[in-house]
Amino acid sequence: MIKKLYDEGDFKRPFNAGQSKDPSRSEFFRDYGRVIHSASFRRLQGKTQVFPVNESDFFRNRLTHSLEVSQIAEGIAQKFNYEDEYFKTQNLDTKLITTAALIHDLGHPPFGHNGERALDDAMLNHGGFEGNAQTLRILSNNEKKVKGKDDKPFGLNLTYRTLAAALKYDNKIPISRRADEKLVKGYYKSESKLVKKIKKNVCQDSNKKDFKTVECYIMDIADDIAYSTFDLEDCFKAGFVTPLDIISSSSDLLSAVAQKVEKTIGESFDQTDVLSVMSEIFSDLFSAIDKSNDATVLAGQYYSSSRKLIKDGFYRTGLSSQLVKEAINSTIVTLDHDNPALSKVSLKRDAKIKVEVLKQFTYLKTIHSSLVKVPEYRGYELVQSLFKALSDEKSFLLLPDDVRSLHQSASGDFSKQMRIVCDFVSGMTDRYAVEFYGRLHSDSAQSMFKPL
Known part of the structure; x- marks a missing residue:
């Protein structure tokens, strides 16, 4: 017998408000509406993605980034619903997928990772601060939508399956730690009882380890794809970096990128591999250059071609679209037959390497810049x-x-x-x-x- 992808517990909420159900609106559609109309979602428009929001209205902020992640995530879900034998009959709910993507950055503080670091330092002996943990706290407590008995807050009171999609790291963050100890990504102690309820309702096991739903996997990969592509596109538009800068980067930067990629993919990866991937990505940009020219002319042609990504919006968006399409088409799903809700989603090796190289290069290039x-x-x-x-x-x-x-x-x-x-x-x-x-x-x- 084929197990259902969504079961009764998925649609339950932490607080039963006793509202009559509207048959024209699914429970996940109600969740989507609550997120869209929430104050936390609106505030994302005023939070930094890569470049400070006061620099230009053109650059992406946390809100536009979340919208792009949601589109990519929905594209991945549609691919699985069309191609995969299980999901053809047990369709992934695209509204749930969209909502999972829209909420993934709600917990980010002002000024990006540096605001996160400042708050974590301040909360070192009081449970720390972590963006993903804050997202779950906002959804289940901070947002002013639903109150229970004795005015107990329930945040947006989303379904357990939607809340599960926000649970990216299944770790309880310790109350206190030494200053030299890294923050454990996960959820706060204050939400530990809620996490047990989420697990109980989604997979019938409140003590389930390494809990992560298929919707959360899809959101996570969509986030990486968006970050690796569109954040780099902003860097190109700003003239902050060009393809020529990339292929002529310092040995230290290339080495740092290679080390991070190696750690993520779990296999040997060096500077030469980084340059090989980058050369492949931008091969079309330099394909028309006549290599027989003398050094001065050749340098000028490389420079002019490289500047094309700054000047030509059609080429810039065309490259981004191509990279996103390639990544979406390279996603694969591994069905968990015992609990389909916990099915794993990943990228094929070559696509994962490409995404990681672009993501890590963008991150390291920006954080090491004196301008940033x-x-x-x-x-x-x-x-x-x-x-x-x-x-x-x-x-x-x-x-x-x-x-x-x-x-x-x-x-x-x-x-x-x-x-x-x-x-x-x-x-x-x-x-x-x-x-x-x-x-x-x-x-x-x-x-x-x-x-x-």
Whole structure:
């Protein structure tokens, strides 16, 4: 007997609000609507993806990135529904897949990974801070949609299957750790009971290890594809990097990229391999160059061809489309016959290598640049300063009324109060964080009547 992909427990919610069901709207469609209309989703438009959001309206932010991830994820799901024998009859729900992609970055704080690092340093002995863990907390607690008995918050009160799609790392983050210990990616202790309920309803085993649903796998791969392609496209548009820069990169950068790719794919990979992959990706760009020209002419032709990605929007988007299409067509699914919900999704070897090389190059090229380091440093210092100011003994008076009320209700539990401050700061957009900082520290005239 063929096991169902979705079962009764998948559609249940942490809190039964007793609402009458609308037969024209599936439970996953209701989840999608709740996410789209949430404050956390809107705030993604004001959070950095690669370049600070104040640099240009053209560059991607966390919101546009999430929309692109959702399109790629849906494309992968449609491919499996069309090609795979199991999923032809047990279709992946594309609305659930879309929602999984739209929520994947909700937990990111202002100023990207540097804001994340600043908050984690501040929360070192109070459960840490991690973007994926924060996403689950937002969905199940912070968002102001559903309240239960005694005003207990249930966040958006999404179905267990949708919440499962946000559970990217199945690890409980320790309450405290040494400063030299790396953060364990996963979920906070405050959501540990919820995670057990998710597992119980999705796979009938509350103690299941290495829990990750097929929707989460698809979202994760779609995120990598988007990051490796569209973030690099932004770098090209900005003139931040060109293909010529890539193939003539320093040995240190190529070595760093190779090491990260090697760690991910689990096989030997060196600088020569990095250059080989990059040369293949950009082969069409340099194919018309006449190699018989003298060095000066040849250098000029390479430079002009390389600049094409900055000047020619048609070529730039054409290359991105090609890379995304190749990656989607290279996805494979391995069915878990005992529990189809936990089926694994991966990329074929060559496609995975290509995605990883582009992703790691973009990441390392940007974080090592002095142009990016300055706003990164400012972001870390600003978030750290905000947290320090708001977590002092009497500083709760600086918090908005609703956050202040939560802070006071947690009186006597310092770690819980710190988490409430962390929730507030991490939910800020880049611009709001700068403005709030200015109201605390700047001599510039700021209206006291503007709401916090």
